[in-house]
Amino acid sequence: MSETAEIKTAFLxxxxxxxxxxxxxxxxxxxxxxxxxxxxxxxQNVFYSPQMESxxxxxxxxxxKVDEARAVVSEQLPKHLESIRESMDALETDEKPE
Numbered sequence: 001m002s003e004t005a006e007i008k009t010a011f012l013x014x015x016x017x018x019x020x021x022x023x024x025x026x027x028x029x030x031x032x033x034x035x036x037x038x039x040x041x042x043x044q045n046v047f048y049s050p051q052m053e054s055x056x057x058x059x060x061x062x063x064x065k066v067d068e069a070r071a072v073v074s075e076q077l078p079k080h081l082e083s084i085r086e087s088m089d090a091l092e093t094d095e096k097p098e
Contacts, residue, residue: 009060012069020057022080023073030072033062
């Protein structure tokens with residue numbers, strides 16, 4: 001039996017594609033098992049009805065570490081997003097003609 005088949009998971013949250021990738025990386029760095037049901041690079045499809053909500057961006061984590069995962073995300077995700085924002089702002093400033 002595979003390692004993932006033995007892990008009970010819990011819902012961590014739903015994130016946009018960009019944020020979800022960062023969350024997965026943060027959790028991996030923290031040693032917390034996490035995954036999405038759908039590959040973030042695949043096209044989004046809702047098979048049954050347009051009213052059904054996609055599971056895209058839903059992240060599940062090891063149920064025994066869900067509180068730890070929430071703490072990692074709430075502490076580190078805003079810092080990473082701000083750092084990215086600052087980097088993008090710096091690039092835009094450098095690209096503007098004077």
